[in-house]
Amino acid sequence: MGSLLEVRDLATYFYTDEGIVKALDGVSFCIDEGEILGLVGETGCGKSVTATSIMGLIPSPPGKVVRGSILFNGKELLSLSERQMRHIRGREIAMIFQDPASSLNPVFRVGFQVAEAIWAHLKTTIREASLKAAELFGRVNIPDPLAAISRYPHQLSGGMKQRVMIAMALSLNPKLLIADEPTTALDVSIQAQILSLIKRLQRDYGSSVLLISHDLGVISTMAHRVAVMYSGLIVEQGIAEDLFQNPLHPYTQGLLAAIPRVDEDKSELAVIEGTLPDPANPPVGCRFHPRCPWVVEICKAERPLLKTVEPKHMVACHAYAD
Amino acid sequence: MTKGSAKRPAHATWRRLKKNKIAIAGLFIVALYVACAIFAPHISPHDPTKQSLTNSFLAPSSGHLLGCDEFGRDILSRIIWGARISLLIQVSSVIVALLVGISLGALGGYYGGKLDELIMRFMDILLAFPGMLLALAIVAMLGPSVRNLIVAIGIYSVPQFARITRGAVLAVSANEYVLGAKAIGESDSSVIVRYVLPNALSPIIVQTTLRMATVLLTASGLGFLGLGVQPPNPEWGTMLSSARMYLRSAPHVAIFPGLAIMITVLGFNFLGDGLQDALNPRLKE
Amino acid sequence: MVKFIVRRLMLLIPVLIGVSVIAFLMLHLAPGDPAELLAGLEASAEDVAALRTRFGLDKPLFVQYFMFLKGLFDGSLVSLKYEMPAASVIFPRILNTLKLACASIVVAVAVGMIAGIVSAVRRHSLVDYVSTTLALLGVSMPVFWWGLILIMIFSVYLRWLPSGGMGGLRYLVLPAIVLGTASAGVIARMTRSNMMEVLKQDYITAAKAKGLPERLVIYRHALRNALIPTVTVVGLEFGYMLAGAVLTETVFSWPGVGRLIVDSILARDYPMVQASLVLVAGVFVLVNLGVDVLYVFLDPRIRYD
Numbered sequence: 001m002g003s004l005l006e007v008r009d010l011a012t013y014f015y016t017d018e019g020i021v022k023a024l025d026g027v028s029f030c031i032d033e034g035e036i037l038g039l040v041g042e043t044g045c046g047k048s049v050t051a052t053s054i055m056g057l058i059p060s061p062p063g064k065v066v067r068g069s070i071l072f073n074g075k076e077l078l079s080l081s082e083r084q085m086r087h088i089r090g091r092e093i094a095m096i097f098q099d100p101a102s103s104l105n106p107v108f109r110v111g112f113q114v115a116e117a118i119w120a121h122l123k124t125t126i127r128e129a130s131l132k133a134a135e136l137f138g139r140v141n142i143p144d145p146l147a148a149i150s151r152y153p154h155q156l157s158g159g160m161k162q163r164v165m166i167a168m169a170l171s172l173n174p175k176l177l178i179a180d181e182p183t184t185a186l187d188v189s190i191q192a193q194i195l196s197l198i199k200r201l202q203r204d205y206g207s208s209v210l211l212i213s214h215d216l217g218v219i220s221t222m223a224h225r226v227a228v229m230y231s232g233l234i235v236e237q238g239i240a241e242d243l244f245q246n247p248l249h250p251y252t253q254g255l256l257a258a259i260p261r262v263d264e265d266k267s268e269l270a271v272i273e274g275t276l277p278d279p280a281n282p283p284v285g286c287r288f289h290p291r292c293p294w295v296v297e298i299c300k301a302e303r304p305l306l307k308t309v310e311p312k313h314m315v316a317c318h319a320y321a322d
Numbered sequence: 323m324t325k326g327s328a329k330r331p332a333h334a335t336w337r338r339l340k341k342n343k344i345a346i347a348g349l350f351i352v353a354l355y356v357a358c359a360i361f362a363p364h365i366s367p368h369d370p371t372k373q374s375l376t377n378s379f380l381a382p383s384s385g386h387l388l389g390c391d392e393f394g395r396d397i398l399s400r401i402i403w404g405a406r407i408s409l410l411i412q413v414s415s416v417i418v419a420l421l422v423g424i425s426l427g428a429l430g431g432y433y434g435g436k437l438d439e440l441i442m443r444f445m446d447i448l449l450a451f452p453g454m455l456l457a458l459a460i461v462a463m464l465g466p467s468v469r470n471l472i473v474a475i476g477i478y479s480v481p482q483f484a485r486i487t488r489g490a491v492l493a494v495s496a497n498e499y500v501l502g503a504k505a506i507g508e509s510d511s512s513v514i515v516r517y518v519l520p521n522a523l524s525p526i527i528v529q530t531t532l533r534m535a536t537v538l539l540t541a542s543g544l545g546f547l548g549l550g551v552q553p554p555n556p557e558w559g560t561m562l563s564s565a566r567m568y569l570r571s572a573p574h575v576a577i578f579p580g581l582a583i584m585i586t587v588l589g590f591n592f593l594g595d596g597l598q599d600a601l602n603p604r605l606k607e
Numbered sequence: 608m609v610k611f612i613v614r615r616l617m618l619l620i621p622v623l624i625g626v627s628v629i630a631f632l633m634l635h636l637a638p639g640d641p642a643e644l645l646a647g648l649e650a651s652a653e654d655v656a657a658l659r660t661r662f663g664l665d666k667p668l669f670v671q672y673f674m675f676l677k678g679l680f681d682g683s684l685v686s687l688k689y690e691m692p693a694a695s696v697i698f699p700r701i702l703n704t705l706k707l708a709c710a711s712i713v714v715a716v717a718v719g720m721i722a723g724i725v726s727a728v729r730r731h732s733l734v735d736y737v738s739t740t741l742a743l744l745g746v747s748m749p750v751f752w753w754g755l756i757l758i759m760i761f762s763v764y765l766r767w768l769p770s771g772g773m774g775g776l777r778y779l780v781l782p783a784i785v786l787g788t789a790s791a792g793v794i795a796r797m798t799r800s801n802m803m804e805v806l807k808q809d810y811i812t813a814a815k816a817k818g819l820p821e822r823l824v825i826y827r828h829a830l831r832n833a834l835i836p837t838v839t840v841v842g843l844e845f846g847y848m849l850a851g852a853v854l855t856e857t858v859f860s861w862p863g864v865g866r867l868i869v870d871s872i873l874a875r876d877y878p879m880v881q882a883s884l885v886l887v888a889g890v891f892v893l894v895n896l897g898v899d900v901l902y903v904f905l906d907p908r909i910r911y912d
Contacts, residue, residue, distance in 0.1 A: 097813055102808065103809045120820075452846055452887070569759050583749045583752065584744075584748050
């Protein structure tokens, strides 16, 4: 198909004292070149685990990728050695983390931390790398870049720190950028700035972005395509406009209905009944069935697979089995 | 904070402690030590002070499992009776330290202000003497005897307990139920005893256990220097000071008392670490 | 930064004064008449009276205290045993203890830090269990017994190393190992737990996500952070060694200040004991100040505020 990233049936389990936590149990999606895929779902559904699984950073006890395939540019990432994976990290796939305050090392200057990635992969001198870092700071709209590179993380505001992380991620011109909740820890006023920065840079660099968020508003402004995740599985996938205009999966419908709207005259907020299933003990069959308004017998027995129901719009639900 | 609700956390703590094998080993060692101390007259095979020229430097043998020292006294008996002396010193000095330390810490933390400053300054002065030096100085002043040893080691242990109590008191005093109790008009002493101190309980328990280890090391250290329990009393450190001269000819005289100290200290450390983990279940990795 | 140091020094002064008061009061809190204590058991009544006037023991306490302080610094506080100004006897001994403490801290840091780092990086491995156990053993071992055991093995049976005294490097080996052992245990435990804390942090995952090799992540990113609290412990241990190596010095007959204090106590040389206590506590307090300054220096979050 020629996509940049193709994830198929990815399953990551964590072996804990309380049992096996099936954080991901068969996740499939793909990202094309130059597009932004929004991965949306509630906290705890496995979005971040997806990101760390792709990066190969699952902590090895207690976690393990038990099956599936991750094809990046035709290469099977799960079969690469640690050494080979290291060449890809930062250089071809880069990641921005949720909380910039805790993702930057507090004892090193920010310029150094950005330069380090460049120096590690390109074998330049630290000096050259630092200059490149300053240039990148300018591109992400950090004021007075030459002064900024000698600052320590705690001297910068949240928005500035996130810009540093973005600069660090884009420093080597990666083909895929994974942004894990990039604005969740920031003030609302800053969020819009960061998002538009990411959008602009994505266009300028031509990279693909896996944008992970629980915030439908963020996803709707940024993503070309959207994948909805629930309890370790993808339940719906499609082009953003299609998905938001015409949500097929009952979970997606519930999510969209729960958004309070100014133009509607409702006295109560619509909620999805029930809570997220325990990942150590998920329901048999379709994981959503305990909360689903359309549940029938087959839902309790068999897990539905992702099927294309409309052009470029896939859903995993027995209601569309015909 | 009623007694009823306090019971369930105690059960949970005991369960966690049981799972920790090292802590149980420590508990076992400590229990053995206390048993030796309490039942010394009954389990000691010989009289620890009875000298016998013929048995001088006897190597470990069937009649004397750990051999005899330079005066022919049975080492095993002396070690068992030594446990009694050591335990006495430990318990007494820790009680002194607890009483003084907790009072000072609670008063300082609760009332704050100048009183707190004064108390903390005084603690800083005590802590300005590194390691054993404070205990050494006090023994130097008062003269070596068991009573003075208890005073010296007790005083030298006060700052730790004061600090911990003060910290716990400060943490709890800000809590709303304390402010509420004060607002209703409960007396200060009642508030301290009923609400504040129970929260300081777990760090104090841990510190007490670990302190027993330090006290034993200090007391035997002073005994080794000749400034602790005086001979012929069978204190383990004192036993080692005379053994020094006979390393070549009779090493067993030096090995066993020191081994006793080490194993007992290990026991308290194991138990203390285990209590620390059991009372504060942080997410371990 | 300078303001910080000055402020801390100001706080130290009341503490040092308190220490000197306690040392001064030693003579007066001891049971018995101070003049008789100083004169010793064989002294006659005239000797005692002479001593009383000579040491100003008939003057009010306040005055005596200032005489004590003055005597400490201008050399008029004289040791009974050596009949020299106390300070001049103490200073060379402090230097000897310094030598021992430096050697011991090198041993302690080398062994302790490496054990701690390896333990943290390879958690639950054999190495981890062994070094954690050894660290606990090191902390639980009575110093004087450990010294005797090593003397037994290396001096008496193997005859490789001397059993006491000061001289060349050979004399330093056993005492440094003995004194360093307990500190090595403390440092190992601290390093291990600090490293474990740090390795859990997000910025470590972020560093790996940049594609940095594992060794770089551990030794540059993790260690630099774990080092901050560990260094304070190292400094504290050094302080303890400087001032409290009493037992090690006794076992190995090392002519340091710890042994001087013990010998002086046994010889009832009160002025020497008083002077040593004040000076040793003073050194300890200064080392602690140095440790605090070092901590501020190492953590950019505090330095640049």
